[in-house]
Structures are given as structure tokens and as C-alpha cells.
Amino acid sequence: MTTRKKLKTDLKHLWFIGQNIWVFVFLMRYRRRPTGALFREGWKMLDRNSSAFNNYRKIPARNIRHYDFRQIFKYFFPNFEPEVTLSDRNIIDELCLRQSIITTIHSKGEYAILAALDRAGLKTAMITASPMNTTRLASYGFQNPPLNILRTSSTFVEARAALRDGYTLLCDVDYVPNRKSANADRYISTSLFDFQRLVKAQLFFAHMRIGEEGEMECVIERAPDSDNSNESSVLTANNFIAFIDKIQEKPSKLKVGNWSAHIAQKTSSRRN
Numbered sequence: 001m002t003t004r005k006k007l008k009t010d011l012k013h014l015w016f017i018g019q020n021i022w023v024f025v026f027l028m029r030y031r032r033r034p035t036g037a038l039f040r041e042g043w044k045m046l047d048r049n050s051s052a053f054n055n056y057r058k059i060p061a062r063n064i065r066h067y068d069f070r071q072i073f074k075y076f077f078p079n080f081e082p083e084v085t086l087s088d089r090n091i092i093d094e095l096c097l098r099q100s101i102i103t104t105i106h107s108k109g110e111y112a113i114l115a116a117l118d119r120a121g122l123k124t125a126m127i128t129a130s131p132m133n134t135t136r137l138a139s140y141g142f143q144n145p146p147l148n149i150l151r152t153s154s155t156f157v158e159a160r161a162a163l164r165d166g167y168t169l170l171c172d173v174d175y176v177p178n179r180k181s182a183n184a185d186r187y188i189s190t191s192l193f194d195f196q197r198l199v200k201a202q203l204f205f206a207h208m209r210i211g212e213e214g215e216m217e218c219v220i221e222r223a224p225d226s227d228n229s230n231e232s233s234v235l236t237a238n239n240f241i242a243f244i245d246k247i248q249e250k251p252s253k254l255k256v257g258n259w260s261a262h263i264a265q266k267t268s269s270r271r272n
Contacts, residue, residue: 013075016068020046027076035080039073043214056179057106058186060248066210067108074139081141083215084112084119091204091220092120099163099201102220103192103240105174105254109208112216115140117168125149125167127159127192146170156195163201170206173240175259187257188241193233202226203236205243219247 017024023045030038046069047062055064074080086092094100095117104110111132114124118140125147126132132148147167149158159169173192178184196203203226211217224239225231237256244252 013068013072016072020049024072024076027073031076035077036083038077039070039080039083040213042073043069044212047212047214056176056184057174058252059107062210063108063208066214066216070139071136081139082112082115083213084115084140085211085215085217086116086120087217087219088221089120091222092117092122094202094222095122095168095204095220097202099199100168100204101163101192101196101201102168102170102204102206103173103223104170104206104208105188105244106172107208109216109218110170110172111137111140112208113206113218113220114146114170115142116218117170118142118144118146123147123165123167125159125162125169127151127155127169127171159195160199163199169201173237174254175257177257185255186253187255187259188237189257189259190233190237191259193236196226197233205240207244207247209247 023042026045027038027042030041033041043066046065070080070082095102102113104113110126114126114137117124123144127149129151131150132146134145137145147162149155149162163169171192173189174186175189176184176186193203203223204220205223206218206220209217209219221243223236223243226236234256241252241254241256244254
């Protein structure tokens with residue numbers, strides 16, 4: 001992390017503490033309690049006094065609040081590990097049948113999904129635009145840290161090799177062409193679905209939601225007709241959007257898009 005980025009993060013955390021000072025006074029007063037129980041109590045206090053705010057990815061405010069709280073809580077209580085659960089542990093047996101790809105969206109919970117899989121004994125790999133944050137990964141207590149595949153011209157070559165080596169592949173498939181607007185459209189890229197058909201891997205959908213006690217529940221479901229090579233990637237993307245809407249219990253307003261076309265258009269606009 002660069003000095004400038006670290007300073008920005010530290011200032012954000014100080015602001016968060018200042019806005020919720022009563023919670024941190026409570027934490028310090030009862031700091032000798034078991035960290036898990038203390039986190040749950042602190043989270044309930046925060047959750048009761050929630051407020052909405054915009055972000056360009058439309059990540060639920062509750063997820064962002066939980067993310068900020070657990071980062072700061074970890075600073076005060078270094079031995080803390082977030083509680084991560086799977087909504088259906090039987091999904092692990094399905095993931096182990098053969099090569100598997102899991103799609104999700106940015107939710108401040110992707111590392112939790114990786115942690116849930118790691119605790120179930122699976123090797124994981126994740127495609128990301130920038131290097132994964134090793135400090136935040138460490139807070140989950142991975143037995144086998146995930147393999148990080150960066151988004152480059154050789155991404156799918158590396159992803160194919162990882163699948164052959166027994167890794168379960170996770171990737172965010174949502175993107176926002178215009179990050180400067182809080183009301184920008186969000187899209188689901190079809191590229192990974194095309195790749196999944198090419199390598200004939202199983203396809204699963206995943207999302208993370210925050211429970212009432214502050215636990216991070218990872219929902220993983222097998223994609224409808226994932227073995228049907230005749231199904232279009234656009235239809236699969238729409239099925240994925242329906243899954244996200246179901247888990248979030250409200251319309252996500254996600255759209256199906258072509259990431260490469262949007263990038264090409266953006267590059268062309270800069271040149272002009």
C-alpha cells in the first residue's frame with residue numbers, strides 16, 4: 001500500500017471512529033471480553049444506527065459499514081478473525097466433482113468467500129485487477145492463501161492452468177465504466193462465462209451477506225444449466241443477475257455488458 005493510500009485509509013478510519021465513538025468507548029470498556037462476542041455486540045450497536053450512502057459500485061451500505069468496522073476492530077484486537085459461514089456446506093461436494101468457476105460481484109466480502117472455501121479444504125485462485133491485499137487476507141487465517149491471478153493479456157491462460165492444478169477459481173464479474181458518478185450503470189461482463197464454456201468447467205454463483213450477529217454468510221449455488229454449452233453467455237449473465245437480486249432481496253439494477261467494448265470506447269474517447 002502506498003503512503004498516500006495508507007494515509008487516506010487511516011483518515012477514513014478515524015472519521016469512522018469519530019462518527020461512532022460510543023461504539024468504540026463500549027469496546028474499550030469491555031475489551032477483556034471474548035473478541036468474538038465483543039465484535040457481535042459492537043456490530044449490533046452499529047447496525048441499529050445505520051445510514052445509507054452512495055458508492056459507484058452500489059455496494060450495500062451495510063456491507064461497507066461491516067467492512068470498515070472489522071478492519072478497525074482488527075487493529076484494536078489483533079487476534080480477531082471474522083466469523084465466516086457457508087449457507088449450504090453440501091455445495092463443497094459439488095465443487096469437488098471437477099473443475100469449478102465461481103462468479104461473484106464486488107461486495108467487500110470476496111475474501112470471506114475464499115476463506116469459507118479454504119476452511120472447507122479447497123485450494124482457491126482469484127482473478128483481480130490489482131494485487132490482493134495480503135494484510136486483509138491474513139485477518140481470515142488462511143491455511144492456504146489464494147493464488148492471485150492478475151488481469152492481464154495472459155489471465156485466461158493462467159486461469160486454465162490453475163483449474164488444471166485443482167484450484168477453484170473465483171472472479172468478480174461486475175464493472176462500472178464511469179466510476180466518477182455515484183449513479184453510473186453497473187454491468188455484468190460475459191467474458192468469464194465464455195471462458196467457462198471453453199474449458200467446460202462447472203459454474204457457480206456466489207454472494208456474501210451479513211447476518212444479524214455480524215457473521216459473513218457466503219451463499220454459493222450451482223448456476224442453472226451450467227453444463228449446457230448451447231446456452232448463451234448473455235442468458236447466463238441474466239441468470240446471475242437474478243441470483244444477486246434474490247440474495248439481496250431487491251433489484252440490483254445490474255445490466256449485461258461487454259467489458260472489452262466499454263474499455264475500447266473509453267480509450268477512444270480519451271484519444272479524441
